[in-house]
Every structure is written in C-alpha cells, then in structure tokens.
Amino acid sequence: GRVILSGIQPTGIPHLGNYLGALSNWVKLQKSAEPEDKLLFSIVGWHALTLPQDPASLLTARNDMLAVLLAIGIDPNRSILFHQDHNPHHTELSWILSCIAPMGKLRRMTTWKSRLATARNSSSEDEVDESMLNAGLFMYPVLQAADVLVYKATHVPVGDDQQQHIELTRDLADIFNRTFKGTSPLFPLPTYVNTPSKRILSLKDPTSKMSKSSPDVQSRILLTDNASQIQSKIRAAVTDSIRALLTILKVARVAKAYESQGHGTLKRDVAEAVEEFLKGPRAQFNRIRHETTYLEEVARRGAIRAIEHSEVTMMEVKTRLGLASAV
Numbered sequence: 001g002r003v004i005l006s007g008i009q010p011t012g013i014p015h016l017g018n019y020l021g022a023l024s025n026w027v028k029l030q031k032s033a034e035p036e037d038k039l040l041f042s043i044v045g046w047h048a049l050t051l052p053q054d055p056a057s058l059l060t061a062r063n064d065m066l067a068v069l070l071a072i073g074i075d076p077n078r079s080i081l082f083h084q085d086h087n088p089h090h091t092e093l094s095w096i097l098s099c100i101a102p103m104g105k106l107r108r109m110t111t112w113k114s115r116l117a118t119a120r121n122s123s124s125e126d127e128v129d130e131s132m133l134n135a136g137l138f139m140y141p142v143l144q145a146a147d148v149l150v151y152k153a154t155h156v157p158v159g160d161d162q163q164q165h166i167e168l169t170r171d172l173a174d175i176f177n178r179t180f181k182g183t184s185p186l187f188p189l190p191t192y193v194n195t196p197s198k199r200i201l202s203l204k205d206p207t208s209k210m211s212k213s214s215p216d217v218q219s220r221i222l223l224t225d226n227a228s229q230i231q232s233k234i235r236a237a238v239t240d241s242i243r244a245l246l247t248i249l250k251v252a253r254v255a256k257a258y259e260s261q262g263h264g265t266l267k268r269d270v271a272e273a274v275e276e277f278l279k280g281p282r283a284q285f286n287r288i289r290h291e292t293t294y295l296e297e298v299a300r301r302g303a304i305r306a307i308e309h310s311e312v313t314m315m316e317v318k319t320r321l322g323l324a325s326a327v
C-alpha cells in the first residue's frame with residue numbers, strides 16, 4: 001500500500017492557494033485511497049517557529065488549523081490527523097538526518113535563498129546577511145524530510161513551492177540508505193504529488209504566488225472569507241491577474257471563454273464560484289472550531305496513532321546507526 005503524508009504550517013487560516021494547491025488533494029486522495037493505503041496529515045507547529053510567533057496566536061492557529069482540516073473533509077477515522085509537535089520522533093530523526101545532510105544542498109534551497117535575499121535587501125552592510133537569520137530557517141527542509149521519512153511515506157501531496165523540499169527528502173533518504181545499508185534500503189524514495197492548480201497566484205501581484213506572509217491581505221482569499229469579502233477582493237484584483245482568476249475558476253467551476261467577455265463578468269463569476277466552493281467548509285469550520293473537547297480528542301488520538309507508526313521506523317533507524325541496545 002501507499003503511505004500518503006503531508007503537512008501545513010499553523011500560521012493562520014489557509015488561503016485559496018493552500019486549498020486548491022494542496023488541501024483539496026488531501027481530501028481527494030483520502031476518498032480514492034485503497035483500504036491498505038495509509039494517510040497521515042500533520043499540522044507542523046515546529047516549522048512555524050522558524051518565524052517569530054506570538055504564543056497565544058500560535059495556540060489559536062494550531063487549534064483553528066485542526067478545525068479547518070476537519071471542516072474540509074479530512075476524516076480522523078480514516079486518516080491520521082495530528083500535530084507534528086506531539087510526536088518527538090520528528091525532531092529525533094531530523095537531528096540524525098542533519099548529520100548526513102550536505103550544507104551545500106541546504107544552501108541551494110530556494111526558500112533559504114529568498115530569505116537571504118530579503119535579509120540582504122533590508123541592510124546596507126554586506127556582512128549581516130546570514131547572521132540575521134536563525135539556524136532553524138536553514139534546517140527547515142531537513143525537519144520536513146524527517147516528517148516524511150519517519151513514516152516511510154511514499155507519496156507527498158503539496159503545491160509547487162514545496163517540490164524542491166521533496167527532492168531533498170529523496171536525496172537524504174538515498175544518502176541514508178547507501179550509508180547505512182542493511183539487508184534492504186530502509187527508506188522508500190517519496191514521490192511529489194501535485195494538483196492541476198499547483199501554483200495559485202496573488203491577486204495583487206501575479207508574478208508571485210498567493211501567500212500567507214504577504215503584508216497585503218487583499219492579495220489572498222481565506223477559506224473563511226464571507227461572500228462580500230470574496231467579492232471585494234476579487235473586484236480589487238489587479239487586471240493582469242486574469243490568469244490567476246482563470247486558474248481559480250477552472251477549479252471552482254469549468255472555465256468558459258471569458259477572454260472575450262471583459263473583466264467585469266469574469267470577476268463576478270469567479271466571486272460567485274469561489275463563494276459556492278467555500279461556503280460549505282466555512283460553515284463547518286465555524287461549527288467545529290469551538291468544539292474544544294472534540295478537537296482535543298482528535299489531536300490526542302492522532303498523536304497516539306502517529307507515534308505507533310514512527311516508533312517502528314525509529315527502532316530500525318537506531319539499529320542501523322548503532323544507537324539501539326542489543327537487548
């Protein structure tokens with residue numbers, strides 16, 4: 001069977017890019033999975049710590065993300081739905097992988113390079129670049145590799161911006177397998193699985209992706225936006241974001257020949273289609289997010305089941321490394 005795993009950072013309510021690029025695929029894979037397939041979906045709190053977080057907001061965001069995933073249709077009885085930070089095996093394997101991860105490969109990650117570029121732009125001195133960034137940002141992809149490999153995942157559904165991290169995960173799995181040969185390779189090399197809309201663009205700047213971290217809240221539609229918020233964001237979308245709107249429309253509804261019809265019609269129809277698409281999950285979210293006892297129970301069960309799986313891998317890893325006691 002396949003082992004399907006993915007993750008999302010608890011850094012606020014997901015936007016349409018997260019949903020169309022990744023989360024909708026989680027639900028689709030869950031529906032089409034064979035009984036012998038395993039599915040694991042995680043909320044990656046440790047990754048969120050690479051940027052400054054307000055503790056109270058992080059707590060709310062972790063809780064809300066769990067509610068969102070339930071609201072869009074992740075079924076905790078079918079999939080293992082859990083908080084990454086409830087399972088210490090992720091950080092344990094991350095350390096081990098960091099000891100075989102070539103620095104050069106990590107330096108070539110575009111996520112790291114763009115952080116460095118931002119740090120450089122904000123300063124006039126040359127020396128400050130790397131020292132302005134924390135080591136967690138550099139190690140980020142290694143922790144992500146551990147998230148995947150600790151369950152021996154074979155398929156990772158993510159958006160386009162995460163593809164390079166999955167390639168690094170394959171590289172690290174391969175290095176481990178070749179360095180610590182047993183009777184057979186320990187880690188399968190995971191496959192990157194994308195959606196037709198693997199890259200949803202910003203409504204304000206069509207040269208960049210829709211992103212949670214953009215300071216312009218008008219550039220993204222959140223899963224919880226109401227009809228009038230959706231309308232006003234789409235109405236305010238820059239004219240050259242037509243391609244972005246068409247991508248959104250194609251998923252929310254089949255695209256017609258809008259090119260000839262003028263922006264007004266297109267914007268109205270996209271707003272309607274998006275509202276139609278989001279109103280179900282939005283209502284579910286508003287219901288579930290306050291069911292604290294239920295959410296806690298889901299998270300607790302998810303953690304127990306996740307740890308059951310990763311424990312087996314960690315035992316094998318430690319045996320190969322010489323870290324497991326013989327008795």
Ligand code: TYM
Binds near residue numbers: 017021022047201
């Ligand atoms: P994150 O939290 O930034 O995003 C979650 C998912 O949404 C996708 N995505 C997009 N897809 C299309 N268009 C966009 N504009 C867009 N913006 C975001 C992302 O590709 C992602 O699939 N490093 C990961 C989280 C992670 C993870 C993992 C993923 C940690 N460990 C293990 C898979 C497996 C991240 O920051 O995603």
